[in-house]
Amino acid sequence: MHSHRIVRGAVSALLVASALQGLSPAAAKPPAPVVAAIQADEAAAVKRLQQWIALPTIANMGVNHAEGAAHMRQLALDAGFQQGEVIKTAGVPAVFATLDAGAPTTLGVYFMYDVKHYDPKEWNSPPLEARLVDRPGEGKAIVGRGAVNQKGPETAFLAAVKAFKDSGTKLPVNLVLVAEGEEEIGSPNFPQALASPAVQAALGKAAGVFIPGASQSSTGSVSTELGAKGVIEVQLISSGEKWGRGPNKDVHSSLMASVDNPAWRLVKALNTLVEDDGFTPAIDGYFENVRPLTAREKQIIAEEVAAGDEADIKKSLGIRTWAKDENFLTSSIRLAQRPTVNIQGLVSGYTGPGGKTVLPGRAEAKMDLRLVPNMTYDEAVTKLKAHLAKRGFSDIEVVVSGGYSPTEVAEDSVMIRAAQATLNGAGIENTLSARAAGSWPGVMFTGAPLKLPALGFGAGRGGGAHAPNEWFLVDSTNPKVAGMAEQSEIYADFLYEVAKAAAK
Known part of the structure; x- marks a missing residue:
């Protein structure tokens, strides 16, 4: 799975702090009590993430299938979802939870709770201990399997939802959560869970679906993807x-x-x-x-390349050249098209x-x-x-x-408009991306019968997905990159922007 996003505070003191850090002091959304609850819960949220990492569900090895589903359900209930159930499939169970806020708009949320397997001998820090380590020039990060893919971003989103409950604030949207334990093996049985009449009925009311992510670049920029392979x-x-x-x-x-x-x-x-x-x-x-890339898609790729840092990308990948010694733009077009x-x-x-x-x-x-x-x-x-x-x-x-199959989402859809509004409101440098080179089962939402816009969205930074020493930044020293509490704030803000975009 798999994908760059930052936030503003809401209380006046937080707005001042945010302005000093380079974050936008824009109009407060979420409300001050929600922001205060996020801040008060930050240490506990980090602990919840560490505990979740300590319980890996590994689909292709029969590890913690039932335990992982039960834990996922409880996380949703603890965050404020009013009901949650484990749905049996031919493989690893799925989890279905709902939160009715009495709002006119409903948002679908997709989680994966499984992780890739790991070899502890290859790690500098034990993969299930979720230790807090210093990353020079970046801040403190949790190192562990599943830290960034996807438990860190998902924990930050649940912390945002919990903050509404803790502060007694009504959410601006209703939520429908579907979580699976087989994303890392290509989601073979997830369609069975989605076919449940109750799931279909709940998702049928949604304006769109999103998966939380954390893929800010080292400079803090964000790329919002119009689909995935x-x-x-x-x-x-x-x-x-x-x-x-x-x-x-x-x-x-x-x-x-x-x-x-x-x-x-x-x-x-x-x-x-x-x-x-x-x-x-x-x-x-x-x-x-x-399908060949459209002129607009090529324009989006060119804009993304112009805003990107080729040297930094090559360094993070550990490569010296692109295939066929192509330049960055040509190679980026190939990456989206091929x-x-x-x-x-x-x-x-x-x-x-x-x-x-x-x-x-x-x-x-x-x-x-x-x-x-x-x-x-x-x-x-x-x-x-x-x-x-x-x-x-x-x-x-x-x-x-x-x-x-591949996933596509229209540039003028509710979800893309809400994502861009959230990022722009926070003063975050952002571009569109024609297509993610990686994959997630978004087509199960964008395709028949639901035909909903679906995308990955979130702030924060991490790396090493599927590799040793996977990490997720929880306390950022870079003023342009979100720490965990800031990520929760932007998710809360995103809920308001989804409600606003859906009302237009």
Whole structure:
């Protein structure tokens, strides 16, 4: 998942402090009591985040499925949602909660409560301890699995909702929360939860849906995305057993002269999926339904590139050049326009230290395919299988573990207008983004039957999602970057802007 946003205070003292820090002293929204409640709850909110990180739900490993759902439900109830229930699916449960404020506008909120797995040996700080660490030049951050993706931003949003309850202030919108525990494996069973009549009825009243996020740049700028690529999580498996050639178990490598090798067969199959440049997709018909970028989308990308810091982005990614040595603008257009075929990892034979002379009986490629409008999930899966079969690789197992089609949201929609109004009101430098290169299951809201505008939104900063030492800033020393309490304030402000935009 996955995505740059800051705030103003509301009480006069906070407004002065905000002005000194570079935040806009604009008209107070949320009201002073809500801001005061957010500030009073800040330390407790950090503790709630640490406790949540200590309870990881890992979808593909059977870790804390029931416990994670129960904890998510309780977090919603503690924040002020009036009802919350765990919805069983064929996989990890989902959570559905509602808050009726008696408002004319309803806002849908999407959470994920699962996280990627982790190897503690790769971390400088234990991944479940959620320690507070100093980040030079940035402030204090929580380090832990799920800190930024997505438990930190979600905790900040729940703290905003709780502040309305604690201060006795009525929310400007009703809330419908749907939370899943399988986002990290492509949300395979989330549609079952969304199909519940009660969920459909509640979301059917919503003006739009959003997922909290924290992706401010180091300079404090924010990019609001007009959609996201779709994704397919898939494993390609070559085995002597399915192939009918090669061993059905690992054997001595000296036999390579007379025994077929399933690992080499997988390599040769994989090599057909991309062009010789190593990254341009070569699946038959893959580009058939790709919608070219519009003139407006290209303009948005150019504006985002002009406002961005290419050197800082390269540094954060640990790269020196873009593919094909393209310039930043050309590469950014490619990033938005191009579907992808990516190898996440290769598993076969012996993978320990040193060598071990074996000929593997099995090889697996863990892959993801990113999709752009107007591609669909079903179309891409069908074309991948047909491509392999046409080249004689029908024995390669194609195991699709999850995924969904791309998401798009109109620039003039309620959600985009509310997001921009919130950011502009707070004096935050912001641009639009034609499309997120990453993915989230927004299409389950933007597509039929709901057809609601959906986006990622929030302030704050973090990094390391899916990687060791994942972090989320809770106390910012940079006046242009939001700490956790400031993030909660901007979420509260966002609720008012959604209500205002929906009333127009």
